[in-house]
Amino acid sequence: MFRISALDIEQDKRQLWHNFSLNVSRGERVGISAPSGYGKTTLGRVLAGWQPYQQGSITLDDAALPLSGYCPVQLVPQHPELTFNPYRTTGQALRDAWSPDAEQLARFHVKAEWLTRKPNQLSGGELARIALLRALDPRTRVLIADEVTAQLDPHIQRDIWQQLIVESQQRPLSIIIFSHQRALLEQVCTRVEVIA
Structure with a gap:
């Protein structure tokens, strides 16, 4: 069980979240729908231990x-290009976490030649797929996906979510999904929390 209890979060001395609580069971896919500017990205960073x-x-x-060490809660942020070292290849960044095989690369539409390139040589959508695969290290227990497929073509987006559903069921892997696409949340989540 991933348990968030009575969480208060401030950003630049402004309170974004007050007394926020959420329980996510193993294998559950929970969507969080909130207006733009509400602080979903900050919440994701806090849940993954990126900020206090x-x-x-x-x-x-x-x-x-x-x-310290590997955190079993992994975040794929809305702008994954910011999580790559510009001086190293994306393959080096991926292998820092784990080494997926050719089948796993194909399932998430990642081409092997992309892994020989540096981040500035790839598109945002290509980097998003590599960042997602990096976060799916076998040790990961909770995945936080912040608009993770927003930069992808609809057919690739659909395939990626089908693979994530399989991951959530087989591991089982808990997934918390932030998205402005309410229809997407309704399709892929086991429940959706709407925050006004």
Whole structure:
């Protein structure tokens, strides 16, 4: 169980989230729908341990998330290009986490030749797919997807979500999905939390 309890989050001295709580079971896909500017991206960064929160707790199976080493909660942000070292190839970045085989690359529409290139030599959609695959390290227990397929063509977007549903069912992997596309959330999630 991924448990978020009474979370308070501030950004630049402005409170974005107050007393936010959410429980996500193993294999569950939870969509979070909120207006633009509400702070979904900041919430995702906090849940993955990328930035601090002011009050509350975040636990996985009743244990705090690790402060060092691999974190079993992984975030694929809305702008994944910002998570790549511009001086290293995307393949090096991927292998820092794990080494997917050719079948796994194909399932997520990642071409092997992309992994020999640096981030500025790829499109945003290509980087998004590599970032997603990097986050799917076998050790990952919770995936946070922040508009992760927004830059992709509709048919590739559909394939990616089908693969993520399979991942969530087989591992099982919990997925928290932030998206402005309410129809997408209704299709791929086991439940949707609407925040006004």
